Amino acid sequence: MKLVVNGNTMEVAGVQTVGDLIKELKLAGKGAIVELNEEILSKSEHAEAVLANGDKVEIVHFVGGG
Amino acid sequence: MNDRYSRQILFDSIGEEGQELLANKHVLIIGAGALGTGNAEILARAGVGKITIVDRDYVEWSNLQRQQLFSEEDAKYRMPKAVAARERLEQLNSDIEVEGLVMDAGAEELRQLTEFVHLIIDATDNFDTRLLMNDISQETKIPWIYGACVGSYGLSYSIIPGETPCLSCLLEKVPMGGATCDTAGIIAPAVQMVVAHQTAEALKLLTGNKDALRNKLVSFDLWNNHYMAMDVRKLKKQDCPSCGNHPSYPYLNPENQTKTAVLCGRDTVQIRPSEHGERDLEELSGVLSRLGGRVEQNPYLLSYRANEQHRLVFFKDGRVLIHGTKDIAEAKNLYYSLIG
Numbered sequence: 001m002k003l004v005v006n007g008n009t010m011e012v013a014g015v016q017t018v019g020d021l022i023k024e025l026k027l028a029g030k031g032a033i034v035e036l037n038e039e040i041l042s043k044s045e046h047a048e049a050v051l052a053n054g055d056k057v058e059i060v061h062f063v064g065g066g
Numbered sequence: 067m068n069d070r071y072s073r074q075i076l077f078d079s080i081g082e083e084g085q086e087l088l089a090n091k092h093v094l095i096i097g098a099g100a101l102g103t104g105n106a107e108i109l110a111r112a113g114v115g116k117i118t119i120v121d122r123d124y125v126e127w128s129n130l131q132r133q134q135l136f137s138e139e140d141a142k143y144r145m146p147k148a149v150a151a152r153e154r155l156e157q158l159n160s161d162i163e164v165e166g167l168v169m170d171a172g173a174e175e176l177r178q179l180t181e182f183v184h185l186i187i188d189a190t191d192n193f194d195t196r197l198l199m200n201d202i203s204q205e206t207k208i209p210w211i212y213g214a215c216v217g218s219y220g221l222s223y224s225i226i227p228g229e230t231p232c233l234s235c236l237l238e239k240v241p242m243g244g245a246t247c248d249t250a251g252i253i254a255p256a257v258q259m260v261v262a263h264q265t266a267e268a269l270k271l272l273t274g275n276k277d278a279l280r281n282k283l284v285s286f287d288l289w290n291n292h293y294m295a296m297d298v299r300k301l302k303k304q305d306c307p308s309c310g311n312h313p314s315y316p317y318l319n320p321e322n323q324t325k326t327a328v329l330c331g332r333d334t335v336q337i338r339p340s341e342h343g344e345r346d347l348e349e350l351s352g353v354l355s356r357l358g359g360r361v362e363q364n365p366y367l368l369s370y371r372a373n374e375q376h377r378l379v380f381f382k383d384g385r386v387l388i389h390g391t392k393d394i395a396e397a398k399n400l401y402y403s404l405i406g
């Protein structure tokens with residue numbers, strides 16, 4: 001499946017939901033905030049939000065440095 | 067009276083009136099690292115009446131690449147960051163009052179420090195302090211501006227009590243084991259970009275230009291050329307324990323705070339994080355291995371030799387033992403530099 005993640009087109013395998021994608025990108029546990037096709041999702045929706053070919057995903061994750 | 071502020075007064079949205087407002091404002095900056103020194107320099111030059119800057123650490127050579135208020139002298143003499151910052155700020159603007167406090171800001175300290183403060187700037191290196199700050203901000207209704215960066219990535223968000231979602235709304239759970247400047251490095255432009263976002267919002271708030279606030283979570287990656295501003299207002303939770311309808315300010319409860327203890331006779335400090343999630347030892351092992359230093363692991367714990375003097379033992383339940391010191395501040399510095 002092809003996704004556009006933060007402006008970059010990427011091919012992902014074995015990823016079905018937004019939750020899967022967060023794990024795939026190693027952003028689990030980093031408070032990721034996700035917009036799917038310009039709609040912001042609450043964290044409880046991540047596990048159920050199913051991705052389709054061509055979806056546009058924007059992800060912001062939190063870091064602690066400063 | 068000289069024309070020190072003339073160009074800022076010429077800027078329409080600030081003007082004489084805004085400049086006068088600035089002169090009567092008190093800003094508290096938590097942390098005098100990269101973000102703290104950057105924010106402090108801009109706000110001091112802008113003429114904010116009083117600046118308090120707090121930090122528990124001292125200046126090292128590895129700070130000079132990005133921590134703009136410090137000199138080689140400061141690194142040579144291991145000057146406390148809060149003191150070195152205050153001295154430099156006083157050179158930059160003698161019209162304003164600068165306070166530099168060498169301390170580890172916990173709940174009690176933060177409560178006292180926020181008295182008579184108009185705005186809090188986040189320049190810390192860890193989520194524990196940020197969540198404390200978040201609860202105190204909600205309790206006192208003082209706005210605060212989150213900022214953080216690592217590598218070429220950074221982000222910022224302005225939290226206005228009663229209006230925007232708070233950090234708890236956005237995070238839900240305390241992140242654990244993320245990248246830090248000491249594990250993934252940091253380039254100075256990423257710092258400056260976050261500082262620009264924080265100080266622009268600060269100037270708007272302090273000069274009575276609330277309508278100009280960004281209202282968006284900004285993030286960027288300067289190396290990968292990606293910029294984003296996300297409208298996160300939908301994430302404000304009515305039942306948020308920090309900003310919801312019936313707040314309990316959970317991070318102000320001593321039960322939920324990261325606890326430190328010196329283990330008697332063992333030259334060891336124990337740090338017990340507030341949340342009870344499991345530590346991912348596999349991920350941590352990967353991060354620490356790349357730093358050099360020896361990593362040893364069994365199913366229950368991971369041992370990491372950070373340097374000649376210090377060895378850290380990370381337990382699956384979140385606890386960490388820092389061997390080779392009895393100094394809590396030193397242990398915390400090492401801990402947050404690796405864990406964030």
Ligand SMILES: [Zn+2]
Pocket residue numbers: 231232233234235236302303306307308309310
């Ligand atoms: Zn909240």
